[in-house]
Amino acid sequence: MSTLRIDREAADGAIVRRPGFGLLRALRQGPLFAGAAAVLVLLVLIAVFAPLIAPYDPDAVDLTATLAGSSSEHLLGADQSGRDILSRVIHGARTGLLGPLLVVGISTFLGIAIGVAAAWRGGWIDAMLSRSMDLIFAFPGMLVAILFVAVFGSGLTAPVIAMSVAYTPYVGRLVRSIAGQEKARPYIESYRVQGWSGWTICVRHLIPNITPTVLAQSAINFGYALMDLAALSYLGFGVQPPDSDWGSMINEGQAALLQDAMLPSFAPGLCIVVAVVAFGIVGEGIADRVAKRER
């Protein structure tokens, strides 16, 4: 990595490489952070290996087992259609994580591009991009998503595109702010003096330097996006049955509450809460670490 920075500890003038985020350093963030990170790793592993670890086909209907309680056959019981809840929760981790990953990936990419362009070029480009982001802010993300679903149909694609658009200004504003500060730093000026192009400076130096802060925000956004997409699925606009999805499982399971069966809705609900809290803790932890470094 070519990015260099004069650290407080290196006030003697030595130029040191900006530290990254090694696993050990991450774990030193505290037990809460470590626990949350472990939960996320576990969720990712569950999502990746879902077909191997799920005890049943998540879509397998067994009408004789409708609303079966917890047992050795069905650890979390069965839903109204007799489908194994544990298997559906495990497979639900796939859509539960894939959707937010796409939203965060796209919104982070677009947000960085827009934010850096606005900060670097300034002037009317900054004004135009900033006002555009304000305009998008004016529309609630869920509303945009429902509109997209109405136009393009339900499923994962339309909500992901809509939520990506909705989340882009959050990243864009942050990036514009910190990129503006970074642009004013001496090392950027020195590269310009040496004749480096703005594109090269941004891609090779500025963006890598602001990445930790953006990643911290993205981790937090991941939790929010997960919640939003689950809400859309809950409302019937997202992932469609019979595909396993935590949001749609809560929707399907809530009818069972009238029959005193909690697990069909409680289990996926708990998964959403755990994932959102874990992403929030990890995001905050990263942000704290970035702030400490900046100090």
Add this chain to the structure above:
Amino acid sequence: MRMLRSVAAVAVMAAAVAGCSGGSNDSAKPAGGFKISPDTPAAKGNVPSVTWSLYAEPQTLDYLYAWDFPINTVLANVCEQFLRTTPDMKIEPGLAASYTNPDPLTWVYELRPGVTFHDGTPMTSADAVASLKRHMDPELASAWGTAFRNVASIDATGPLQVTIRLNKPDALLNSLLAASPGTVESAASIAKAGKDYGNPQGGVNCTGPYSLDKWTAGDSIVLAKNPNYWDPKLAPKNDRFKFVFIQDPAARVNALLSGSVDGGYTVPSNAYGRLLNSPQGKLYFGPGTGAYLLGVTNMQGPMGDPRTRQALSMAIDRPGLIKAAAGGYATDAKSLLPITAWGLAPDRAQGYYATLPPIGQDLAAARKLVTESGAANRKIVLATSVLAPEISVSSTAIQAAGKSIGLDIELKTVTPDAYTALFTDPEARKGIDLVVTNGYTNTPDPLEFYESFVTGAFANYGNYSNPEYDKLYDQAAATADAGARSDLTAKLQEIAARDLVSIPLFEQPSNLFMNKRITGATVSSAALYWPWAATVGAAG
């Protein structure tokens, strides 16, 4: 006319009703273990007001479009028809005190004297004629327009006499005058309200035991007692009847249990357990006139091949479906209509039913049929909704059943409103092959239901067309004698069962919950047209 509905309610009860001797008032306790009766204990006194839950707000109170639960449940107490459908599914005189059929092409109705509309103006034959003719106005697109397709003229042939002349014999029209097609509204009010007729601004002005007092869009409809109601037998036992709209099933059940509403029809089947065990009130089951069906909405697609329909029918685990989707409170459906729907000839219905082929699960035979029909690699779209567990769970089970025999059934989840639109808007049905629905008849004449599969009928959603069926229907419609018409209708039933124009799933009883404060409402599906609210009064 047959109605296919997206609601989780009206309902049925075939085997159960078999024990109920087709429309009798006697209670019955079928094998399912739940008691079926059209009645609840009579009210012992009056109550000042009643609050009732509706699962949705009516889109209008215009009788032209009264063909769904919310609107009919309200309108049954406000507007009346030429004839009346009683709780035990019989047709009796309504606003028409009598009628004659001097020749196959002429029906003459003598209206009841001394009946006034809610605004105090007297009902005349001119009002009746204007009301009926609205159905024939193509610009108004009445949901009941096809009922009048054989009508040549409707005339006021006396101050209280209406004569309907037909182009060809059509006895079904007379039966349908006990349903929405026979509604009489003030002609002056229709003209005055114009396009606002039936909406919260324009309201309605009919002759029923209640008048429309206030309609707060999105919240409630309040009916007020009609002090000048013509029928003393049905003089309201309450002064004010308020309908509140509660879409969420859990919220509706909680409202019933908490006492914030006094009662409601069509409670969700997954709440039966809680409501049956509640000390706050009582859950009643009554004979219905319909069944849950898998409707074929596209006969041009893979489901157009009868072998594919047969295969899917043979793959469905109906006992499992009853347990999972209806909480066990239903029975196998052998036909598209239960025995109780045959109010026209209840003594013959059992015999008609016995001739139908049995429906059972046979996966091996079903797979063979799928191979023969070549439907294995073709996508079949099944619309579903969270509107009711009967729909969502059945859809999931049907998809799984299809998968087990090699059919590629894709679920398409739509919103409750969009689901309802499937039954009114052909555009909404585009790309949809199947839909789980509740089919029922509005009148005791089952021919009304089987009319749905006549070529070009409004409710022929899949555009099924069979000249043999059409010819037989014409013959039945032209037969005035109820018994002979029933025999012909039974033949239509046989063809519908053979061709599986819709696939029967299960029959579910109608239901009603009332808290311990009130009693007296009918549990029968006749509540769609019978002024049931008038008999609701104090329980003790």
